[in-house]
Amino acid sequence: MWKRLISLSLTFGLAALGPPASAQMTCGSRETIRGTLETVYQESLVGRGLQSSTRMVEVWRASEQGNWTILVVTPEGLTCIVASGVAWSDATPKPLGVESQYRPG
Template identity: 35%
Template structure:
């Protein structure tokens, strides 16, 4: 990830983490305690953890995916407050060999 991309992801996460909670279906900006958010993703969308990465020293990002192809990117603060950064459908696992052109 380039420095510019990392900065954009961190900026988006910052704004989402401090946005007021939304009560509608999972959409960009819906926030809540991490445990509640992952329970909601599992119960409503049958999504399970697929990947995790560090966004900054105080935030991490998780990707949740269902067998049906729905996916959600969740960003969580060190304090345990999580927000949906993005969601969509048609998830596809792809493998790339190091150094191969994509």
């Protein structure tokens, strides 16, 4: 009896520590998500790259508002929003071999 009670308590206690339901990814067809990003958020595609042989990562952003979204797209067109935010800032890439001005510590 006590073992079962302790096991149930641990199980429900650990479940309470999990991420909230709102932290789940939003997924849908690429066309639907693309349309929403373009029309509702005024975002446009600014870059993409292969994460693996079966996944492509896309970065979308709105140049004036500064909001941004990162998508993962599968070959079948399933598209998931993995991150989004505000206050996007472009970084100027440094040529290879140039040391950074920042030195920790």
